[in-house]
Amino acid sequence: MELNFHLKGIFNASGNAEKAIDDIARFIEDANQGLLVRGAPEDRGAKVVDWHVSNDDISLEIRSDRYVRAHDAFIRLYNPLREILGKSYHIGLRGMQAKDYEIEVDIEGADVKKIKDLLSDVPEVKKIEIGEGLKIIFNELSEGDLRSHSVDKIIKLIQGEEKEELVYVVSKVKPGTVLYECKSRKNLSLDQDATELAEELGWVKRFPGKGQWTYLPPYAKLFRTIADVAVEEIPERLGFSEVLFPKLIPLEVMKKMRYLEGLPEGMYYVSPPKRDPKIFERFKRELAIRRDIPIDTLKEGLKDPAYVLAPAQCEPFYQFFSHEMVDMTELPIKVFDRSGFTYRWEGGAAKGLDRVNEFQRLEMVFIGTIEEVKETAQECLNAYMRVLDLMEFNWYVEVGDDPFYLEGLKEEKRDIEYPDIPKYEVRVESKGGSISVGSVNIHGTHFVQGFSIQSPSRTVWTGCVGLGLSRWVAAFLTHHGFNLKDWPPVIKERIKELPKVPKTLEWPKKR
Amino acid sequence: MELNFHLKGIFNASGNAEKAIDDIARFIEDANQGLLVRGAPEDRGAKVVDWHVSNDDISLEIRSDRYVRAHDAFIRLYNPLREILGKSYHIGLRGMQAKDYEIEVDIEGADVKKIKDLLSDVPEVKKIEIGEGLKIIFNELSEGDLRSHSVDKIIKLIQGEEKEELVYVVSKVKPGTVLYECKSRKNLSLDQDATELAEELGWVKRFPGKGQWTYLPPYAKLFRTIADVAVEEIPERLGFSEVLFPKLIPLEVMKKMRYLEGLPEGMYYVSPPKRDPKIFERFKRELAIRRDIPIDTLKEGLKDPAYVLAPAQCEPFYQFFSHEMVDMTELPIKVFDRSGFTYRWEGGAAKGLDRVNEFQRLEMVFIGTIEEVKETAQECLNAYMRVLDLMEFNWYVEVGDDPFYLEGLKEEKRDIEYPDIPKYEVRVESKGGSISVGSVNIHGTHFVQGFSIQSPSRTVWTGCVGLGLSRWVAAFLTHHGFNLKDWPPVIKERIKELPKVPKTLEWPKKR
Structure with missing residues (x-):
């Protein structure tokens, strides 16, 4: 994408700068040869094409290509010029504005309508003209606008439109590829939806909130037992320590997660x-x-x-290490959390017991060297598959197409390392298909960079493992039904008797 | 409080009603003797003092005392008159408005300024005049305003100002009275705040959200162990069944709780x-x-x-029974929940580990006959005290002065039964005082009425028991310190070794 920049701007002097005209002329001549082409290939870069001084206004007109963007050139001139004026004339510089600024974009192959839409309500943009190329005309830009890189971000936004979903760029193995699966397939016990039967039997009752349920004693007993087995078999066996993570997450933390730009429409917001x-x-x-x-x-x-309800559950882990210098001798650090509900706003998609807005999950999260993180992820995956077998599920593991931390994000040039397979998705059979019941994720330096986690020597990565307990229970009921005697030994042995349903004269309703 | 009502209103007929004047006259004469004084003492009630018919407007002027409020009288006239006009003249009635409405309130002993403040932004009220009494002058009231009892609610509001906090009316034993206490007092282990030491040792780390912490492995281990002991010793021993209650509660449910009118400034709101x-x-x-x-x-x-983050944890229990007809043979129904964080917005009061905005609690809740509820509450209290002894706390139980369900509410005439002692508050010693670590509450018919819980024969009550686990851990550390070897046997026996703190090069900070 070729870019041409044309900026007319003013430096505000603290007094009449006309007496300094000769020095300014010399400075600009030098800058056109040096300062404004630094870092650019031969004959490229920025150039002051016109200038004049009128009382305390120093006006500059700059043209450039993408190698030294005109607004960067404008900023580059400011400090050295201030030094000259201060030393020789006791004149200060008090600020700068870009009065007129236009960028021409070579639009070959670009979706012009989409770009216009994209920029239609960006306040810095005055209008967009289409001729040979696409011309973006800016409103007057303040020093703050210029220094906060608004213009660069707008350009990035346009460039972003040409890019692929990040996950397809990152994954070296095609999402959807099946990597592991169960040895034999059993018949599902239910030939109807587990949700309906669970309601009829009084194991759950609908709650007035969308995608929410009240889970009653027999369900809670099964839930608690599955959770206990999973905790013993995965995090405890692998040396993870329990923590209690907050479930109410400040927006600033979600921004560092890059979740706020990835899936803002999928969360509950809290005031x-x-x-x-x-x-x-x-x-x-x-x-x-x-x-x-x-x-x-x-x-x-x-x-x-000011907050969201935690969608990912591992947010506080990265926050814990934010701006900390990790101690390599303490790595890997491995913790797990099972301290409460997490939330996603599913909108119209919420249904039944397996697609809910409020759900329980066992979350494991870890930080270490690249090797440690890869090894821990593989250990978790192995233990995970063992538990799937203990539950006698029909399961498989595939390369995920939507690692939560890349969701909604586009390819970009930031210097982030990603693993070959960012997400292993665990799926089990459900009536007429399969549902995801959890995943093993390796984040590379995604969160290390987002949260400014420092390391003294080698690169550190993070990873996390989610085990969607609410979905496990739904899948369990679909696989094995509602009769304790039909359940796999690992569960049956721990539940001597299922607790009673708290009935009223009218509930649960018989159908 | 004496009240005088003066209303001028109109019934809208579907055609010219002047031909019905004789029948209307007879109807009003009869009503003044019967319909409008029904239920009032001799010579009291409401009276139509003037009326006339002009085309399709039937205008009425009504004066009354508090026995039959003028707007009620106005409404009482509507249906019988409609019947007469319909039958004999084929004229319908299409609506009503109160054009002018004034209420005089005897203000002896009332705080006039406060009442004026109270009504200053109620949209139905046009102005307030003060003469011999207080005169409330209303804007025109629509049929909807009249039928929705807005006027009655405004009167109730004024009367409410004269009332005591509900809890002082309900409690037969003075709040603050100590009912039980531990047999012997041990010295507290810490002579400083547990929070500071917990931070220094890396058991907790501050989270960016107000009143929130990330709880690290040694804390989580102690937390989990205390919770397990409490669950075994109280709900499981007493035959409660575990449930999983939603933690995101629709506003309508909070309204039925009467919490929205009691403590709306103490919750987080969710969109x-x-x-x-x-x-x-x-x-x-x-x-x-x-x-x-x-x-x-x-x-x-x-x-x-549309929601709040659950402040009380037991909200879904009453919702579960809302509009249900309980089955007396199933009572008492006793359940408990330990499925996640609950929340209170403490504003500036949040501090340390014991006064937090996000906290874990073990919540037990039950419904039964009056006897069953009283008995269950006493059993819980006994078991509770046993656990306090197992934890070797310096504790006492007093009559609570702020049962959560009466907080912020004023005395009122609703037909609700309350127990003699609505709240038993459990307190333990803390540095230089005591903190509340939980309570046993009997609600009488408070929630039964609020949630329209039906019973076929005898009255049902509800009760709940909260065990503030986050505060238990803080109190435990203050009592017994941070060394496993100094801890009481019931905990020490279950924790062989405390897990490691996940350290970085700069954290936890040494002081």
């Missing part, structure tokens, strides 16, 4: 209340008087959304 | 995203370009707050 007793007094009064909840008053009483 | 890909595309672009999270765009993409 704390303001410290404003008057609003809440009013809220209480209105609530007392009216039948409906006075939602506008409530909104007045809330701060901006 | 799901809208189904609007365009907004989230824009959000992603802005996030890619800018350094800050584009929070206004995010807010555009969110629905109204």
